[in-house]
Amino acid sequence: MVGFSFDNYQRNQFLTAKGYPVPTATATGTTIVGCRFDGGVVIAADTRATEGDIVADKNCEKLHRMSPSIWCAGAGTAADCEFVTQLISSTLELHSMSTGRAPRVVTCLTLLKQHLFKYQGHIGAYLIVAGTDPTGPKLFSIHAHGSTDVGYYLSLGSGSMAAMATLESKWKKSMTKQEAMELCAEAIEAGIWNDLGSGSNVDMCVMEVDKPAVLYRNYRTPNERSTKEKSYVFARGTTAYMSERVRPTVKPLAYDIFEETVSSTGGGESMEIDG
Amino acid sequence: MSDPSSINGGSIVAMAGKDCVAIACDMRLGMQALTVSNDFPKIFQYNNSFIGLTGLGTDVTTLSEVFRYKVNMYNLREERDIEPETFANLVSTTLYEKRFGPYFVGPVVAGINSKSGKPYICGFDLIGCINFAKDFVVGGTSSHQLFGMCESLWEPDLEPEDLFETISQALMNAQDRDALSGWGGIVYVITKDKIVKRLLKTRQD
Amino acid sequence: MNGISVDMKALKKGEVNLGTSIMAVTFDGGVILGADSRTTTGAFIANRVTDKLTQVHDTIWCCRSGSAADTQAVADIVKYHLQQYSVLYEKPPTKVAAGLFQELCYNNKDALTAGIICAGYDEINGGEVYSIPLGGSLHKQPYAIAGSGSTYIYGYCNTRFKSNMTKDEAVDFVKGSLTEAIKWDGSSGGVIRMVILTKQGVERLIFYPDEYQKDY
Numbered sequence: 011m012v013g014f015s016f017d018n019y020q021r022n023q024f025l026t027a028k029g030y031p032v033p034t035a036t037a038t039g040t041t042i043v044g045c046r047f048d049g050g051v052v053i054a055a056d057t058r059a060t061e062g063d064i065v066a067d068k069n070c071e072k073l074h075r076m077s078p079s080i081w082c083a084g085a086g087t088a089a090d091c092e093f094v095t096q097l098i099s100s101t102l103e104l105h106s107m108s109t110g111r112a113p114r115v116v117t118c119l120t121l122l123k124q125h126l127f128k129y130q131g132h133i134g135a136y137l138i139v140a141g142t143d144p145t146g147p148k149l150f151s152i153h154a155h156g157s158t159d160v161g162y163y164l165s166l167g168s169g170s171m172a173a174m175a176t177l178e179s180k181w182k183k184s185m186t187k188q189e190a191m192e193l194c195a196e197a198i199e200a201g202i203w204n205d206l207g208s209g210s211n212v213d214m215c216v217m218e219v220d221k222p223a224v225l226y227r228n229y230r231t232p233n234e235r236s237t238k239e240k241s242y243v244f245a246r247g248t249t250a251y252m253s254e255r256v257r258p259t260v261k262p263l264a265y266d267i268f269e270e271t272v273s274s275t276g277g278g279e280s281m282e283i284d285g
Numbered sequence: 286m287s288d289p290s291s292i293n294g295g296s297i298v299a300m301a302g303k304d305c306v307a308i309a310c311d312m313r314l315g316m317q318a319l320t321v322s323n324d325f326p327k328i329f330q331y332n333n334s335f336i337g338l339t340g341l342g343t344d345v346t347t348l349s350e351v352f353r354y355k356v357n358m359y360n361l362r363e364e365r366d367i368e369p370e371t372f373a374n375l376v377s378t379t380l381y382e383k384r385f386g387p388y389f390v391g392p393v394v395a396g397i398n399s400k401s402g403k404p405y406i407c408g409f410d411l412i413g414c415i416n417f418a419k420d421f422v423v424g425g426t427s428s429h430q431l432f433g434m435c436e437s438l439w440e441p442d443l444e445p446e447d448l449f450e451t452i453s454q455a456l457m458n459a460q461d462r463d464a465l466s467g468w469g470g471i472v473y474v475i476t477k478d479k480i481v482k483r484l485l486k487t488r489q490d
Numbered sequence: 491m492n493g494i495s496v497d498m499k500a501l502k503k504g505e506v507n508l509g510t511s512i513m514a515v516t517f518d519g520g521v522i523l524g525a526d527s528r529t530t531t532g533a534f535i536a537n538r539v540t541d542k543l544t545q546v547h548d549t550i551w552c553c554r555s556g557s558a559a560d561t562q563a564v565a566d567i568v569k570y571h572l573q574q575y576s577v578l579y580e581k582p583p584t585k586v587a588a589g590l591f592q593e594l595c596y597n598n599k600d601a602l603t604a605g606i607i608c609a610g611y612d613e614i615n616g617g618e619v620y621s622i623p624l625g626g627s628l629h630k631q632p633y634a635i636a637g638s639g640s641t642y643i644y645g646y647c648n649t650r651f652k653s654n655m656t657k658d659e660a661v662d663f664v665k666g667s668l669t670e671a672i673k674w675d676g677s678s679g680g681v682i683r684m685v686i687l688t689k690q691g692v693e694r695l696i697f698y699p700d701e702y703q704k705d706y
Contacts, residue, residue, distance in 0.1 A: 019386030022289075030289045033389060036410040059416065064432065066408075067416045089414035093381050120566075127563050130601075131505065132385065157506045157558030159529070159537045171534070242438050244450040249457070250486040251472075257480045259333050262366055262399070 035087055036061050037134075039207020040072060041169030042083035043177065043197045044138040044149045046162050047190035050218035051140045051147040054194040054229070055083045056169065056202050058209035068210050069228070077102050077113045079223050080141030081215045085167030086154060087134035094135045098122050115141040115148035119158060127156025136166050142217045163193075169201025169208040176200045191216060195230050202232065209233065289389040290340040290411070292317060294465030295327055296425035297337035298456050299395040299406045300439060301418075302448035305476045306404040308335050308395040309456045309485075311425075312469030314342055323468040323489070327425075330480075331356040332366040333396055335473060336376065339425030340390035340411070348388055351379060369396030369405040373415060380413030387411045391424035395475065402477050427463035434459045449474050449483070457487055505557055505603075506531050508542060509677025511639025511668050512553035514609035514619045515651070516632050517660035520688030521609045521617030524664035525553050526639065526672050527680035538680045547572040549687045550587045550610030555637035556624070557603040564594050564604055584610030588620035588628060596626025607634045611687040635667070639675030643667050657686065661695070669702045 026032060039060045044053040059067035074082045074095040080102075084091030098121045102113040119139050126133055137152045151164045163181050165173035176197040185193070194214060201208040212230035217223040294315045299308040314325035328337045329349045336352065338345040355375055359367050367375070373394045380388060388411065395406045407415050408422035416422060421439050423431035434455035443451060453472050460466040470485035512525040525542040528535060542554050544562075546569040554561035568590045575582045588608040595604055608620045621634035633651055635643060647667050655663065664684060672678045682702055684695040 014384050015382050016386045018383055018388065022386050025289050030287065030292075032387075033288045033290050033411055035387075035412045036414045036416070059414075061410060064429065066410070067418070070416065087412075087414075089381055089384070089410065089412045092414060123559075123562070127559055131559075153506045153531075153536075153559065155505045155557065155559035157562055159540065161537065161539070238440065241440060243440065243443070243447050244454055246446050246450060248450050249453040251453075251483040252486050253484045255482045257482070259397075259399075259475070259478055259480055260366065
């Protein structure tokens with residue numbers, strides 16, 4: 011039950027050999043950035059998910075919570091980002107419950123990089139990991155093969171060049187929270203406008219030392235859809251149908267709950283259990 | 286040559302309305318250009334959750350059985366019905382388990398949460414990445430056409446009867462421009478206390 | 491592909507590379523490690539301020555070249571073993587660290603792209619440099635150069651290296667060599683980082699392009 015199943019692998023290889031290409035998974039053609047400031051760190055992402063050249067989701071969430079004060083922005087294969095992030099965040103929670111301490115960003119980073127290295131790049135998750143812990147604000151990036159980088163400002167994904175151009179020209183050491191937030195939003199917008207794989211809105215998460223992390227869902231919405239001039243609702247009865255069946259929704263299952271009390275037969279020695 | 290998920294053909298669409306959701310599919314099963322059956326529905330109901338499965342026919346059938354088994358086990362273990370949100374996560378993890386040997390499907394889930402009464406729809410890619418949508422989700426060989434139809438026809442807060450017209454027209458007009466979909470259509474309109482299933486009168490070519 | 495054989499090219503596609511210029515030099519009283527700071531994915535500079543000089547024990551460090559993921563994983567494992575070693579026995583000699591690197595790189599040579607220079611200082615042996623190139627062999631050398639940029643500076647280093655240099659001479663030697671490597675190698679660049687390991691402990695240096703390129 012644990013780990014991946016390769017049941018369909020041979021069948022799919024056969025199909026591939028026959029000339030059927032494997033369909034593409036949702037890749038978050040993405041722009042994600044992270045930036046440190048005095049007393050904290052901020053990460054941001056765009057909200058477009060693509061399947062090939064189709065926009066699969068116009069407002070998806072690329073910011074993942076690893077622990078209350080550690081957040082992760084993901085680029086690459088959307089499913090891989092989602093699941094690797096869920097797996098490690100539950101490992102982190104168990105770890106913090108057993109140690110009685112809040113998880114550290116480096117712990118999160120190490121768990122992620124060792125997991126990704128084990129899969130040799132086949133799990134296509136490219137992550138920016140950020141957060142605060144007793145050792146201060148931290149900002150890292152991880153590539154799918156398991157390599158990590160440290161930085162004051164980072165960008166990843168197909169829009170990383172556009173974002174990095176903004177960061178390289180406007181970043182300065184020692185910024186306020188507001189300055190860092192605006193810089194990140196601007197870097198993501200550079201991706202939204204100039205990278206075809208990125209689009210829609212800006213999501214942001216701000217993590218400050220000794221404060222709860224704040225998620226700004228749709229911090230900027232520069233691509234809001236205008237309301238339609240005209241309604242395209244069809245007149246009722248437009249669609250012809252041949253048969254109709256109406257049923258009530260399924261009622262909650264009526265289970266009988268039995269209660270049984272087991273007691274020893276009393277008198278003399280109590281019954282020996284477990285030998 | 287085409288990819289595995291367009292050998293058999295088929296399309297799915299789900300939409301959210303005002304306190305209601307609708308999910309619709311075509312009825313075709315083919316082998317490339319040859320139509321084999323016009324009675325291959327792709328929507329399956331588990332408790333009050335609905336899933337539309339498009340893609341490789343064998344995987345559609347296999348997965349529908351897998352989900353039947355898993356939902357039955359859930360019912361026995363939890364002694365309650367599965368909510369659409371929970372079911373969506375079940376679908377997601379089931380697909381991701383086969384990350385490196387996937388089922389060639391594009392599922393769509395629809396339902397109404399029995400506690401909150403809120404409509405719920407979502408879509409997936411073949412390895413289980415959930416696409417949470419507020420408006421509509423599509424899948425299958427005519428997904429391109431469906432995206433266009435839904436993007437222009439859908440509007441917020443449609444009543445069940447209006448939602449039926451919108452989803453039906455979206456599906457029918459999309460599949461008329463897809464050689465691999467069509468040959469009938471089924472629409473489910475789901476409200477908190479009632480499920481209406483209609484068999485559409487469509488072109489048979 | 492038939493499901494049994496594995497395509498190595500596909501396996502390593504899009505990997506982060508340390509197209510690198512690294513070196514380590516012994517001198518009178520210790521050892522210096524030096525590296526550029528560029529990491530690339532294809533033609534894109536993924537990080538221009540990378541730290542390729544990695545600590546595996548108090549005064550045992552390594553220079554990493556090749557795959558960033560592979561060399562980080564190897565260095566992490568060596569670091570773990572050396573910590574274990576120092577708790578159980580004593581401060582590890584540089585040779586032990588180099589041996590660990592060699593063992594990992596040799597046993598996993600089919601899966602790794604790692605060219606490592608391990609250098610360290612200890613009271614008994616003084617400063618030592620060990621080179622572990624791609625196949626996983628181990629070479630003790632007075633000085634070592636590695637990475638894509640090193641090819642350009644074999645002659646430069648060979649004529650200029652002297653044994654038992656002073657610290658300042660050694661720093662100039664490393665700086666001069668890496669400046670040339672960075673100049674000629676497109677995959678090397680950024681700042682020059684150095685770590686000096688002596689009886690006194692660890693000293694870190696950084697040289698910015700404005701300084702090391704001032705003579706051009």
